[in-house]
Amino acid sequence: MNPNLTREVYAPSGAMRLLETAAAWTLAILWMLPLLYAVWTAFHPSEFSARFEPMAPVTLENFTRAWDAAPFARYFLNTFALVTLILGSQLILCTLAAYAFARSDFAGSGVAFALVLAQLMIMPDVLIVENYKTMNKLGVLDSIPAIALPYVASAFGIFLLRQTFKIVPKELDDAARIEGAGPLQILLKVYVPLARPVYLAYGLVSVSYHWNNFLWPLIVTNSVESRPLTVGLQVFSSTDQGIEWSIICAATLITSAPLLIAFLLFQRQFVQSFMRAGIR
Amino acid sequence: MRRSSATLNAWLLLLPAMTLLALFTHWPALATFIDSFYSTPRPRRGSAFVGLENYRQIIDDPIFWQALTNNLFFAVGTIPVSIALALVMALWVNDRIAGRTLIRMAYFTPTVLPMIAVANIWLFFYTPQYGLLAQVLSSFGGASHNWLGSKDTALACVTIVAVWKEAGFFMIFYLAALQQISPHLGEAAALEGASRFYFFRRVQFPLLMPTTLFVLINAVINAFRTVDHIIVMTRGGPDNATSLLLFRIYELGFGFWDTGLAAALTVVLLVGLALTALAQYIFLERRIHYR
Numbered sequence: 003m004n005p006n007l008t009r010e011v012y013a014p015s016g017a018m019r020l021l022e023t024a025a026a027w028t029l030a031i032l033w034m035l036p037l038l039y040a041v042w043t044a045f046h047p048s049e050f051s052a053r054f055e056p057m058a059p060v061t062l063e064n065f066t067r068a069w070d071a072a073p074f075a076r077y078f079l080n081t082f083a084l085v086t087l088i089l090g091s092q093l094i095l096c097t098l099a100a101y102a103f104a105r106s107d108f109a110g111s112g113v114a115f116a117l118v119l120a121q122l123m124i125m126p127d128v129l130i131v132e133n134y135k136t137m138n139k140l141g142v143l144d145s146i147p148a149i150a151l152p153y154v155a156s157a158f159g160i161f162l163l164r165q166t167f168k169i170v171p172k173e174l175d176d177a178a179r180i181e182g183a184g185p186l187q188i189l190l191k192v193y194v195p196l197a198r199p200v201y202l203a204y205g206l207v208s209v210s211y212h213w214n215n216f217l218w219p220l221i222v223t224n225s226v227e228s229r230p231l232t233v234g235l236q237v238f239s240s241t242d243q244g245i246e247w248s249i250i251c252a253a254t255l256i257t258s259a260p261l262l263i264a265f266l267l268f269q270r271q272f273v274q275s276f277m278r279a280g281i282r
Numbered sequence: 283m284r285r286s287s288a289t290l291n292a293w294l295l296l297l298p299a300m301t302l303l304a305l306f307t308h309w310p311a312l313a314t315f316i317d318s319f320y321s322t323p324r325p326r327r328g329s330a331f332v333g334l335e336n337y338r339q340i341i342d343d344p345i346f347w348q349a350l351t352n353n354l355f356f357a358v359g360t361i362p363v364s365i366a367l368a369l370v371m372a373l374w375v376n377d378r379i380a381g382r383t384l385i386r387m388a389y390f391t392p393t394v395l396p397m398i399a400v401a402n403i404w405l406f407f408y409t410p411q412y413g414l415l416a417q418v419l420s421s422f423g424g425a426s427h428n429w430l431g432s433k434d435t436a437l438a439c440v441t442i443v444a445v446w447k448e449a450g451f452f453m454i455f456y457l458a459a460l461q462q463i464s465p466h467l468g469e470a471a472a473l474e475g476a477s478r479f480y481f482f483r484r485v486q487f488p489l490l491m492p493t494t495l496f497v498l499i500n501a502v503i504n505a506f507r508t509v510d511h512i513i514v515m516t517r518g519g520p521d522n523a524t525s526l527l528l529f530r531i532y533e534l535g536f537g538f539w540d541t542g543l544a545a546a547l548t549v550v551l552l553v554g555l556a557l558t559a560l561a562q563y564i565f566l567e568r569r570i571h572y573r
Binding site: 012019022023025026027029030031033034035036037039040043094095096098099101102103105106108109110111114117118120121123124125126127128129130131132133134135136151152154155157160185210213214216217220221231232235236239240247250251254255257258261262265266269272273277 | 288289291293309310374391392395396400409454532
């Protein structure tokens with residue numbers, strides 16, 4: 003009754019085990035190499051950015067210079083507003099839609115569900131030209147809502163929550179109804195609390211996706227007031243004035259730091275969330 | 283009566299999501315299709331119906347064929363390699379090797395970093411003379427090479443970045459699936475005297491098929507929508523050697539403001555994606571009948 007029996011029966015042993023461990027570690031170091039390289043460059047004066055001397059002086063100057071060279075504080079604020087707006091609206095819209103799909107077999111539910119799932123193939127990332135026209139007509143170009151709008155009704159979120167709501171026991175639903183709860187009350191008091199781990203998983207996936215998203219924000223934004231971090235970093239590092247690599251590396255780390263730190267602190271939750279979001 | 287009120291309720295719940303989906307998914311998909319038959323509006327003249335003219339121009343455009351070939355190369359380079367790597371990573375991390383938590387973290391870290399940020403790091407990595415790659419090679423006596431500036435190596439370089447970025451992400455799904463395989467199977471196989479490789483080939487791998495399908499669909503979609511690093515590292519160059527379909531759409535739509543051509547190319551990309559999804563579904567569905 004040992005849960006690790008498989009691993010023990012077929013775990014590598016002896017020389018094989020040594021070889022496998024060595025290979026796994028080699029790949030891990032290779033995988034981390036670009037990041038370690040960026041960390042080295044960012045924390046040392048620029049003359050050491052391509053020279054690896056263990057005694058090279060450590061400095062934070064690259065970070066302060068990068069921070070002063072571009073409005074990163076504003077970009078942070080924009081990205082923060084963007085992911086909050088997207089996640090907040092996604093949670094509300096997807097919960098309502100998922101509830102409709104999970105609970106009742108209503109007229110047109112099959113067609114409606116197919117229309118939702120269509121978004122998994124026809125992604126907003128590909129429809130950039132038409133969505134740009136729409137934003138132009140709505141007069142919201144160069145604003146944070148313009149970045150958010152195409153992603154708010156998320157087929158992935160609706161699908162994920164629908165699957166979760168479907169396995170909520172019917173008895174709980176009936177009991178709440180007998181006590182006189184209306185449909186929305188049942189949703190809030192019965193379904194939503196039971197789906198909490200799925201909300202966490204979806205939230206982490208959504209935040210990391212939109213924190214990192216680049217092409218669409220690059221297209222619809224045009225000013226410091228609406229640019230998220232990713233676009234700000236690109237504008238900063240692609241100017242032709244020949245910015246030093248050490249400063250670009252520092253800026254790169256600044257941009258990635260919040261997610262990276264959150265990931266290092268909550269590794270287990272991250273990994274489990276991505277797993278949970280993928281399996282259903 | 284009861285059913286009709288349930289239907290009304292359900293549609294009310296769906297209304298906000300459906301409105302946004304209609305506005306930003308269904309309508310633009312349809313509009314792309316319609317626009318692909320119209321010429322691009324210019325200041326002096328509006329857009330006019332031109333039939334298949336946009337498609338003809340695309341077919342006559344050597345850059346389209348180059349972008350398509352590049353994209354197929356990019357897909358063939360990223361999909362099997364990242365899936366195979368993901369599987370190997372998952373098998374390793376699933377075994378009790380020393381420091382597996384650290385190793386798992388190392389594999390997964392690229393997933394949480396912005397592509398645009400890591401593309402900057404890789405850009406430096408590939409830089410001739412100063413970059414890490416050039417330094418390692420020169421210490422072995424290799425000549426300096428402009429990896430991203432040369433037509434022969436640029437596409438391979440951006441392909442490697444994409445593999446590096448997504449392999450750890452796919453590993454997670456394999457890891458989850460491996461942990462769900464009942465330990466009794468291993469026990470039984472060992473009693474029958476199956477070798478480790480035989481156990482993997484005949485038990486673990488078939489049981490992982492649904493995961494492989496899921497990962498495969500994701501990998502295919504990624505192969506046609508990952509362009510962030512192209513914009514940072516090469517801008518499609520040198521000489522369109524790294525131009526991918528979505529990058530070409532971006533270039534046509536927002537570089538040349540030729541929305542008619544961009545619409546036609548978007549239709550080509552969407553049809554291509556739909557056909558591959560269908561093919562995968564039909565081909566793989568037949569092999570996954572358990573579960």
